Amino acid sequence: METQIPAWHSTVGYPQLGKGPDYRGYVVKVQGTDDGHPERWFTYAFDQDARHTYWIGMTDSADEAKAVLERLLKDGWICEHYIGDDAGHCSDRAMTVRSTWDEGRTKKFRVLLCEAHRNILPDWDRMTIGQYVRTFSGLEQDEPIKGARK
């Protein structure tokens, strides 16, 4: 199914994707070259069902920030399970987030999993993706993956 991506516009001073019932989120510059630092952009997605905005990534340009949201609209959340050296990471649609704390409870680890892989890591907490983003207000595709997908 081909997902229609609404148009970007900047009527409120920063790029927003879609308007009214088609609104999907926005990107915003959080650090600029005028203070001597490299540019940084955050991307936020809007959950239409929950009427909730949540963070989905940090990049170095407006175009990259927009691409993060457009990818989510096109592909949805994707399983991050590592199958093996030949296959790389699973690319099926994710449905579950499993998460756990490190021993000192200072850092939370989490992984997006598809239906076939949802029961790996059985001791980890399990939430739907919607529950997870409403609870933590952030989710970044491939955040636990080191390096690039195949």
Ligand SMILES: [Zn+2]
């Ligand atoms: Zn999978």
